[in-house]
Amino acid sequence: MKKIIFLLFFGTTFFVNGQDKGTVFGGFETNAQWYLNDKTLYDEFYNSVSQPENPVRSNSYLFVNYKIKNWSFGVQGEAYEQDALLNYNPKYKGVNLATYYARFKMEKIDVTAGYFYEQFGSGLLLRTWEDRALGINNALRGGRIIFKPVSSFTLKAVYGQQRTGFDVSNGKIYGVDADISLSDLFKFENSDLGIGFSYVGRDEKTDIVNPKFNDVTNGFAGRINYSHGSFYLSTEYDYKSEDAVVQVRNQIDNNLIKPGSALLFNMGYSKRGLGIDGTFRRLENMSFFSERIAKGNSFNDLIMNYIPSLTKQHHYNLANIYVYQAQPNVILNDVSIVKAGEIGGQIDLFYNFKKGSKLGGKYGTKVAVNYSQYNALGGKFYIYTPQDYQTDFFGFGKKYFSDVNVEITKKWNNKLQTVLSYINQYYNKKLVEETYGEVKTNIIGAEATYRFNDTKSLRLQGEHMWADSDKKNWAALTAEVNLGTKYTIFASDMYNYGNDDPKLRINYYTIGNSYRYKSTRVSLSYGRQRGGLVCVGGVCRYVPESTGVSLSLNTSF
Template sequence: MKRLLLLLLPLATGVLYAQEEEEKEEVRIYGGFESNTQWYLNDEGRGIEQPSNPIRSNNYFLINSQYSNFSAGFQLEVYESDALLNYNPGFHDGGVGTYYMSYQTEKLELTAGYFYEQFGSGLLLRAWEDRALGINTALRGGRVIYRPSYNVKLTALFGQQRTGFEVSDGRIYGFDSDFNLSTLFKFEQTDLSVGATYVGRYEKLNMPDPSFNELTSAVAGRINFIHNSFYASGEYNYKEEDGVLDVQNRINNEFVKPGNAILLNFGYTGTGLGIDATVRRTENMSFLSEREPTFVDATSSSLNYNDKVLNFVPALTKQHHSNLANIYVYQAQNKVDFVDQGIMKAGETGGQIDIFYEFPKETTFGGKYGTKLALNASSWYNLPGQYRYAPADYDTDFFGVGEKYFSDYNIEIKKRLSETWLTNFYYINQYYNTQWLQGGEKVKSNIVTGEAIYNFDTTKSIRVEAEHMWADADRKNWAGGTVELNLNDKYSLYVWDIYNYGNDDEDMQTHYYNVGGAYRHGATRIAVNYGRQRGGLVCVGGVCRFVPESTGFTLSLNTAF
């Protein structure tokens, strides 16, 4: 069946193109195909053996059609013979992953089937897809969006969350409202909007005399303000009392707590200067479509795959493109986690600030072409308060900080030397509390990166990057380098390597090399790669998944029509 589905994809595409040609004046058909295939190999130098199924592939075929006010679509997914390593085990074999039908007018939108949605910042609800992370938390049910005027948007929904090719037992109810008040108050240079959210999760409880409700309700309010170059926003979220997962990831009828989160953002944008600051405090804000995660094996559960997660709590730290700066990456600590009597967490508090400044041209620091400076700082901590391991309980303080989880302080300087030469310099200072975040030694590191780009012409360029990390613990020092060549707007090649030369264990002083290239034509991109994958967290937009050590070939294909 799986192989038949793969063989039918090109045929289906041809039929749809033919249909579009015949009905191009009435029906619009569009979509895309994405395939990510890996061939895992033995690597004696690292003691890695091929998995039992060494060739694995994730394939997605998306079709959307639109006629007048109606639209419909589906996503066919095939995992041959298994999904890529450490993807959600629920993604296996093949079948229709999502489907929908929708009717939309200027004021009304009705959707049945699977849909994606986000209320506010997502701290209570975000149904989304990220194939690189193996995430698809679409809701299957119905949604109504009503816009009685340009300044008002009302959304109501009901559904069950996707998990693999099934849906969760929990039933999700939601309502969200957005009101723009600028017209009401006749603001000309100011934009003011407010919003309110309700999310309910109903799941039947299989326990005698539960001390919390089967329906867990959560509410939120938000405000957004923009005046000329200044902006500010705030959001408060509250989740009513619910059972908290214990150290075995089971609901404890004696450990019942509410949850809350506050998010503040403010900034300024002007000529040559930009400032953006975010502060967030979350307490017991794990919100799942099923209270207890599904156990995959003795060491992992559905939580390890971002499965059945209703809300969206990304790490608010700088997203570095440096390979070495992504060795110790932070994951938001939004849930209660009592590891042992010495490590008890109820959430996180902290913030991030970005400052951007451009030195003008023909000045001392700007030179002929100007100079761009970016400063970033982020720090995150456990919530301060009183904690008790047995019986489990905590009482947090609203202000102040507890045990430090992570910090990242960095500076970036971009300087154009000529019409053809562009240089970048980065310095990053990181602190990673491995002991509290995943078990291990606390690490302090300093990273420097230098990058130079030479443009031969408008389509041909070469980029060279060198980087080094000094770390005082764990795997100690690293060095790395990258060379990337863009031959034209179609072909590109690259080679990079990071080397853990400072590891105290000489047998672990490993090179993680990769070589590959890509071909682009229109909306189609084909990429190939051979190399070693460093085990650890891979993150996109502040959300991460763990990947194991591996070596092999990768083939990726993306196209849209």
Template structure:
């Protein structure tokens, strides 16, 4: 905090003296874990744990520099990557940026296309920061042409991984070249190579693995479409951290997206097929058990399903299945997609009423590839390219947003889910669940409001940690734009084991002023997945106090 105060003073001084501009942000997330007869005693070291991030960005004319200091003291929060420990500089870089040229040396983030071959990013809630440390150059000789070249090693805790990452990307605005006035047509091509030399007995071992992506984006009026195809070269097979130096497989991916959007109506459909598309900058990242910490991942393969905001709708969360695995359960990848339909009924219509109505529909379904496996010899045949295998996941949801009066607004959500725990989580069972959610907000004035939310889930899950029916609710009161209090609870009242019928309650509040927010709470955390944008992190069951502080300057 003292360092942040010094940075604030320097920022004001530098700008006053025309020495450039300094900006940044501080984020602190802390928890104190306590014993609880329902969720269990805390048996690990250090009940108090804290993740802290201080980022500073400095610019002067066309030059820039940034640094991020991170502290995980005395330890990181539960189930973060074990290499996040102590205090050190997490990322740093310097560079130059103009209209045509951008050069960065140090840590940088990049995404090629949809991310199927490369995406580096940071999400502190998930404990992900896979930035590349090296060099990055982007050149734009014309308005319709952009070329990027990069080299680096991915961040791994406060260190970097063993693998060298090489990348090249080009974006061509064909619509501009062809003189199209209303039609958008863009072509992209990417190359990513991972070089990791290993001491293996196989003389034919190739330390380089190459991935290529080509894509085309089209738009005309209210219609848009895009497609991307990826080829991933042969890579050594790994299973739970064990490398099989005589076993190699290539991979591929196909992504298609179609959409239509105009005032009051939106339709978006996505199809994706992935086969053996797991891609790590360090091959043995399975050492912690199929990489639950999402570390050293070169590409971005999120689950393409609806991202829910409600706790019960996030119990059975699908995770993408891009890997080739022979044991304990044979899988070669996934195939499926989703479709979203958004419709707004205007005021004065039958369904719109006085204030209008918004309806959102989503249907998502995912399957394994229809493949034949020989687990003994470790080989397989993926069969027809578009053949569907075992069903993994299916979900249908509807959300209706309706303003009843100038003060009352409501949201009603229905979710019907099929979840194959055998293939998604590698444990026995299949689950059918139906969830209903109702939310109402009452506004007293311009900034004072109360929000009430009720949830219920019917489930046939036989797992005693998640079994049968759940109920949940939230009460939130906003005194003004600065201060708010909340209380929430979900309860697995249908569990046949009464000792496992637990109220996962949580209550607290937040205070916001300008760019500073402070939040505090106490309660129980249900063991399960925390997901952001289709990428998930497992959080163990626990009870304790939480303090979050975030500010920007």
């Protein structure tokens, strides 16, 4: 069936395009790696890193879209040869047609059949998206209708099964979302006020005999967004009906049936030269998967909702060693590790000292301060049979994570700009990763960019981290040379010189270059990959220690 759809699409595309009707656009991306043996690099079990089976691997994507008048069509083919890159979902294997869609769109109606991506509100109940760096593609295969009878009202309805590898989930997802712009409705001139409501249902029948939970899990959400001048405010509350808790992957607990909830609040003020933003979030048992037993998988497979870590997204390598992951899950199996969610938030503040002032100098100075902290939910937890818990809505339990950082950006002249940063972190590895230990770090970072002319520049970045436990102290250096608008050379090194185990005092080096021509970019590099979390937008995946040659190609047409 997939091959028939693929052939019909391309046959129609090239026939119509040959008649000079419609538009064809798309792209191709491949990320390949040749993994090498490295006797001085060790994995998590203290074994020397060796080549995996099929050491040459690649993830490749070809996507083609065709648009004519109110219609658009698209397909995406994917190839994972000889296997997918290390620690990608093993369901990604071989060559196959991955997604396809047909869409009809007018001013008031928008209908899609096939695979599609959607988000309700902040995504705490439903978000489907693709991120190739993380190996996420949780598109829904089914249908979506968007109805907008007037400018102030938008109604969405979706139904489908979630993508998993080249197949779809057993669980079925359906939902309705409504957005109402009260500002348009009541003709507010100086303010913007909107409200929204969502419903999401997940229907999955399990093999549990005499289940104490329903096949259908219902989620409800309401939200408000308001802004006036430089001030803005938004809030959302989500509720998930009672469902069986999964504490250990592939094990549905028929004796622990609990609801879930989420509260998100954001408020801020911004004007020229000054900005302040505060976010608060409380999560309780808010994991949501299209198949219950998928909870706990390390590939973000079958995940229905979007729960990023709401912390500073650092661009320094060392600040991302102990990176926080959101904690929406319930764990009651160990008396020393009990949790039912998270509570916390962050505050961002930036201020630009004016040009010509004592602190601003000729070109101005920008200071940014960020503070984030997240704790376990406070309450009563019972780990012995029967397991149960009661949380306090605004109760703070043990601390998971905190990060306070200051960043000063200074432009000295038309050629030189510097950035100086200080970061202090606390990371409860035992609770966040469910392993052991706590880590406190102090990190300093300095960056300088020198522009020789409009197209050529040199960027140097140095970092140092003092850590009181785990792998202890690190140092890092990055250099990047831009030789015009097309060619870049880069090199970096992270050295774990403070590790208590001498054989683990490793240099993680990388050298490489990239070339860009029009809409095509090619990058080639060689080096070592530090094992740990790789994160994009607050969502992470684990990558193992490795050494090898990497090739990346990305083009669009």
